[in-house]
Amino acid sequence: MFVSADTEPSMRAVAREAGVGIATLYRHFPNRESLVDAVYRDQVARLTAGARELLAQLSPPAALRRWMDLFGEWIATKNGMLDTLLAMIESGEIAHARTQTELLAAIDDILDAGRATGELRADVTAEDIAASLIGIFTVAPSPEHEARASRLLNILMDGLRPTP
Numbered sequence: 001m002f003v004s005a006d007t008e009p010s011m012r013a014v015a016r017e018a019g020v021g022i023a024t025l026y027r028h029f030p031n032r033e034s035l036v037d038a039v040y041r042d043q044v045a046r047l048t049a050g051a052r053e054l055l056a057q058l059s060p061p062a063a064l065r066r067w068m069d070l071f072g073e074w075i076a077t078k079n080g081m082l083d084t085l086l087a088m089i090e091s092g093e094i095a096h097a098r099t100q101t102e103l104l105a106a107i108d109d110i111l112d113a114g115r116a117t118g119e120l121r122a123d124v125t126a127e128d129i130a131a132s133l134i135g136i137f138t139v140a141p142s143p144e145h146e147a148r149a150s151r152l153l154n155i156l157m158d159g160l161r162p163t164p
Contacts, residue, residue, distance in 0.1 A: 060114030
């Protein structure tokens with residue numbers, strides 16, 4: 001539902017989109033911040049679970065590359081709620097450190113699998129990957145820049161493979 005950087009939907013619009021009445025929405029989420037928190041936590045859980053699912057289906061490098069796309073999609077969904085989200089992180093209403101730990105653990109799972117198979121470099125950390133992804137999605141933040149982001153992610157993946 002959170003679709004663009006310049007429009008944060010009202011609680012009424014969210015209720016309409018979800019197909020529920022405004023009273024039902026407010027019963028579960030008494031304010032906008034509680035709704036943003038719930039959406040944020042759900043998306044982080046899905047993103048971290050996605051790493052395990054991809055790793056079960058694909059080789060570690062392929063899983064990591066696909067997870068990078070999922071991360072980019074996750075970042076893109078933040079545009080519509082970015083101001084609220086940043087305010088909540090700053091005030092401590094959302095535990096940013098916990099989220100960061102969960103995301104780094106998901107990256108570590110894939111890196112560990114890739115190290116074990118010899119398909120990913122042993123000297124790369126989850127923090128390295130996270131910093132690289134933040135940089136890439138900062139310079140190519142939206143769907144209009146998808147081709148550039150994809151190219152940069154492919155370059156990153158090339159650098160993550162061990163040299164013979």
